[in-house]
Amino acid sequence: MTTMTSDLAHGEGLPPELDPARPLVASGNLRRRHVVSTFFSSLAVLATAFAVAVMVIVLWTVVSRGGSVISWDFLTKAPPLFGCAGGGIGRAIAGTGLIVAIATAIAMPLGILIALYTSEFASPRARSFIRLVLDLLNGLPSIVIGIFAFGLLVAGHHQSAFAGSFALSIIMLPLIARASQESLAQVPNGLREAANALGVGRRQSVLGVILPSAMSGILTGTILAVARAAGETAPLLIVSSIYKGSYSFDFFGSAIPNIPVEIFRLSESADPAGYERAWGAALVLVIFILATSVLGRMLFARSKAKASR
Template identity: 40%
Template sequence: MSQKLQKLHGNKNYLLSWRFIKNRLMTIFAFVTLGIMLCILVSILTNLIINGFSGLSFFTLFHMTAPQGLPGGLLNPILGSIIQVGLATLIAVPLGILGGVFLAECPNKKLSASIRFIADMMMSVPSILIGLFVYIILVMTMGYSAFAGACALAILALPVIARTTEEALNMVPVAIHEAGFALGAPKWKVVFLVCLPAARGGVITGILLAISRIAGETAPLLFTSLGNSDWSWNIFKPMASLPLVIYQYADSADDIWINLAWTAALLITIFVLCLNLIARIYVDRRRKKDQSL
């Protein structure tokens, strides 16, 4: 009997030591993987800052692009990106919020599941396919334009906003719904005047993340807005943008254009970083405020 107990005790010690070794190995593997990822990210950001910051100046920000060989800036691509991303946001935000509300409140589970599947599939579709779709629908009928580019970007942002809005609404406590119904309010007022304001933290975060995604998209704009080396406010005409400038200038033999491409990439990175910081700060403040209540 004592030999069996010693054998079981020895097997137990062996299993514990083997589990300890596996735990240490996996911990080391996780830290090594994290270190590799951080090194890659830091090297990319360092290279971007070194090459892009040298071209960041007042002249670059407030002068238009120039022909190859001549000094030029990025004013028209910057404003073109702001116009197209802003227009895409105006299109995608209302539709995305309404879609998220429908997914969260739809009583037909099969219909909502089908729409949810389509939205998830759209988030994984390559952006160039969206550009080709808008090219067939709009560009072939009305020509290249900033409006077509904004529509392509809006289609990319739409499923992100819809799904984040749905998740944010699903996190609203059921008691808030019941309180609204108990006061005699109709369902649409409960959803839009009670539940949606309660979920605004998640909704705004989803909107900012969607803007961050579409801000650097290049492929859809190649088939839609095309680009423009001149100044243009007309959204129904071709318009320049920072992603298109990066695409056109990066392969150039002109050092001025290459430096401008690095600077444009740095500007987009700064813009996306600022949006992500705003989203995180807003969510943290909302969480602290909710906890204090």
């Protein structure tokens, strides 16, 4: 690499390896270094392309196979009698809607209260402890939450939709609480001080000023948690899977049909006719989840745009 000529040509005081007058192109080992860099860069592109391709293939499969199944009847009717064709997943859709709605009704207020406590009242130690607890709850396998709900509410009684909502609310709780914490953390301190300076109680400043200004972030978190809960299968498999196709929802007394368990049951059955309906149900679920995720994202983008203004 060392070129003696350049050293001689430009006298001392110049770096020996460098001939500044040489054209500014890659030469020598820089070419090899570029090859290495390009190689690894292409690996990164390839990895991304792989993930996107998987996403596209999965979605395409669900849409193409489920699309032909979906009809008004499919969305509204009861499942077919054993061995018969036709029928739909209307009850499962309604069941999932109900179970997730009740789960949200439990998890959302609780999550917001936890977030308020950690961001407005708790000491730093309590804050990091509760944050740890939330992270641990979030990291629990959902099937463990399922058997917990089973042990608490089902064992010795019977499966119930409520047990399903309860289990899903445990899954949603850390998601909503963490999102709310982050949203509350974005509230400018000036606003807090201004509210306190008015001489009103803490309750008024928190509920009247701080919470409303964090609301869009909290809503985003809740929507994303709903999207997550709607597809959770494992806990429902354990506490709300033995059901008949009846519309008479006894919320506390019996299991009710729901989409994830329906897909699971159909996918485990040996009957290919069931696969058709499973794809249809999968498409319904995917559309719901992607729509809610996009909605959540848009809300988030809007609230961020507002905050930066």
